[in-house]
Amino acid sequence: MPNLDRRSFLYTGLTGLTGLAAGAVATGPATAAAADPAPAGAPAAAGRDPSADPFTLGVASGDPDHEGFVIWTRLAPQPLAEDGMGGMPGRPFQVRWQVYADERCRRVVRAGVATAAPEWGHSVHVEVAGLAADRDYWYRFRAGRYVSPAGRARTAPHPLAAGGALAMAFVSCAQYEHGYFTSYRRLAEDHPDLVLHLGDYQYEYAPDTYTIPGGNVRDHQGPETETLAGYRQRHAQYKADPDLQAAHAAAPWLVVWDDHELDNNWADEVPEKPEVPQPDFLARRAAAFRAYYENMPLRRTSVPRGIDMQLYRRIRWGRLATFHMLDTRQYRDDQGCGDGYHDCPAAVDPARSITGPAQEEWLLDGFRTSRARWDIIGQQVFFAQRDNNAGPAKVTSQDAWDGYVASRRRITQGWVDARVRNAVVLTGDVHAHWASDLKLDYDDPTGPSVGAELVATSVSTGGDGADSDPARHPYLAINPHLKFYNNQRGYVLTKIESELMTADFKVVPHVQQPGAEAYTRATFVVEDRVPGVRQTYLRPMDPALRSARDVTVEETVELETRRP
Template sequence: MSPSQARNLRLDLSRRHLLKAFGASAVTAFGLSFTAPLLAAPVFATYPFQLGIASGDPSSDGFVIWTRLAPDPLAMGYGMPAAAVEVEWEIGADSRFGDVVRRGTAIARPELGHAVHVEVDGLQPNRPYWYRFIAGRERSATGRAMTLAGVGQQLESVRFAVAGCQQYEQGYYTAHRHLAAQQPDFVFCYGDYIYENRSTRVWNSSAGPVENPRQHFGDELYSIDDYRRRYSQYKMDVDLQAAHAAAPWFVTWDDHEIDNNWVDLNEQDGTPAPIFALRRQMAMQAYYEHMPLRASSLPVGPAMQLYRRAVLGNLLDLNLLDTRQYRTDQVCGDRWGVPCDETRRAAEVLGERQHAWLANNLRRSDTKWKTLAQQIMVMDLDRDPGDGVTENLDSWAGYRQPRERLLKMVRELGQASTVILTGDEHQNFAGELHLDGKNPGDTPIATEFVATSISSGGDGVDQRSDTSAIQEVNPQLKFHNAQRGYVMCDVSHERWLTDFITLDQVSTRGGTARSRKKLVVEPGNPVLQPA
């Protein structure tokens, strides 16, 4: 075979690959010249927006809009060639795009799994906008986003949701569909967006073996392709897509985005730090690829800037924290329910730099409310109703010195108007924060609302007997519930109202949502009251 014949064969094979993935016009769009009809853009063989769309990290003049091209999401290569693709985007002042106020073209690059992150600016504050993407002849669904009120601007109220812990195998995302119908101003996702474990038909719950209603694709996650496919499986859920399309999200992570109970370069199986750093790096890249984050959060090696701040007019100062990346390893083997005397050791949860950043934010804040949006419970609960004392070592209770530093800082700078938003527990909790939960003082320092899971833990029950016993010996705990759902916060200058929304079941589709409990806290008085 002559050199020219070999070259023609390679071109023909390349052309066949593109024709299979995108259709006849792809050969031109990807820079290959053939004797074929010349069209302006590729024609995809299947719909490329299988993973939906999202917006996030809103500011007073804009937000991020996100999508990822994946015609065949679970396949190797997810149905895309190893080439950059142009994606058009539009921002409308109305849902019909009768007034398109911004438009442009972004590049979906194979280095980032053909994800697109567009940072839109130049918009008006404190109002809704709508967005969509176009690739070739294909158009995405329409999403709704909101800009924030400008710093210092008079803002009467804000209404937002808190959600997370959405173990795909253990239930359906009915709560997300209900959340989407509420059209909140934004959503705070506290983490555990995916779970990294292998596919499991049977889940050994505390009540005995339970058959999972659906199953993960593949084994435990280690490579970038593993993490991409897991995110793809979650994002193909149309209820989750609806929640993303309904409002912008502020996202942070907890542990399962990488590995259960990881902190810093430590993980539960004792993997050497340099090896775990490689896994962490791949997991962080996949997280960025699938979240509506700004370029400032683009991972650099096994590190990612995820703590950040948003100020909503003169009403709310939202501090999003990272309680995993800078934390000291857990004590006593990180075992649940084991009394441990090492919790008072010198340790970090936020790390010195993040703690100083948070202190500076609180010191210069002049909003009515200060909020710490984070992952692990701050409330100091004795989880052994008997004679002993048992704590969750993967919460702030396992880190006594950092917890005291945090609460003393909040007491000094939070103006008694600080609310902490938490997840991770797979239960709803509401309580008041004291330096010593075993001997609470007369005046709480702050209030904490812990949002239950979207699906993790299965259907659950209204009141777990073990948690009821815990509440009896922990007077600072004012409410608990062990069903699935999410939290809605309705915040004004007069009061902060938290509504715990629960589902009767998630093991089958069509669960019924209800308002289980409403609690109120007033600025300057962090004592919980019934609504």
């Protein structure tokens, strides 16, 4: 047995609740490294063919560096099987993989065979290496006579190279029941080089538990996810969506979770409702983490071990940008005064942290050693202060960085002290587009800005939403550092250049019916060495899509906190 910390020890005593084996967690999944090119017609390794097309969940790539990336697939001829095994028998299968230098998949540059093992949901994670920097590649898989769709990946520039402009999109919050994943399809059509998913990739609720006005437009399969089988089935239902598959096949992804990949508003080892006895919560956490790894294009450094999973990490895109991907769930102190909006004394307690001390020091060290033009922090929950009370009391969301004020101050002071050239925080979670300046002292609106925050609305969570005059949102009057708000669904498409970062806030007019076209609602820029955001474009409101009246503080709080 390996050395076990407290968490892993607790998990080992609970494995019977999820059907996981402690030995499997200790040894980890089978992964494949890069191999030399193989002839396109070479036979696959020994093993019987799957009974039907196993590539129903598509393909994905992720975590690129200047030499390669991860490519992923998972075999599932029956993706919604209740046992979570996707219709696969309980034995390993050999899967051939190939990486190509051309979109027509004729010039093989790397190839090999990986094992899709049943204990890891028949998932395949191949860490491809030895490729040229800063260029496109394509890849696909073969199991028996079945061939997967092809996906596009891209290597990063060499760490010492400036590289050209980077097209990067980021998204969050895709509730399957609330609408169609049209924004994923439109994102794919924009042909980004890199996609960041900032959490709530899937939702844990039983059917019709988390509902929108007028009723949900699609149904979750199975009960609330609490077991490994349940999480595997739910991930498969989402992955089977063709719009999501298109987005995964379009570009490499950097993924981090938020709360719904496990349980709404969870905090470290504390579930959403700690007052309700949940003796199985740690086993549930282990199952959720395992299923998350199985279904994401992550490197072996993120293989979960018990109830722990290394997800915060750093990806360098040449000298142009460094992406610091954070985990604000696994190590945080529990919310101080509940999950909602409160005037909470615990929020300013210097001992409380949303990142945990080890991740905080890792991030601060990354600032100190960074030589990138842009330091981009990919994370989950709102970073800037959002006070919804015009009086002296601060009434803020305790689930966001407002509930961990000292933690936010240390991080912000860290990039200021390190003289980070351009600090930009990317955020999801709140189901609306926002743009804001970041401050060291939010009580002094005349003080200097020290960074920028860009927030992506949801892909589908909340249903269609509505347009409104962003300047008339009451939060912007109370918090002058907040510069933009929009409550439609969509994503953010950015172009990162040496002198400028441009962010197009893309929206779709509806998601409760499929097929909507996307358009840019507003454009903001962040200029090199000029902290904060500046608006350069604002599309007039569409009268057919606007709300009957301006949104209120109470409605904003209700939209963000409406849960079963």
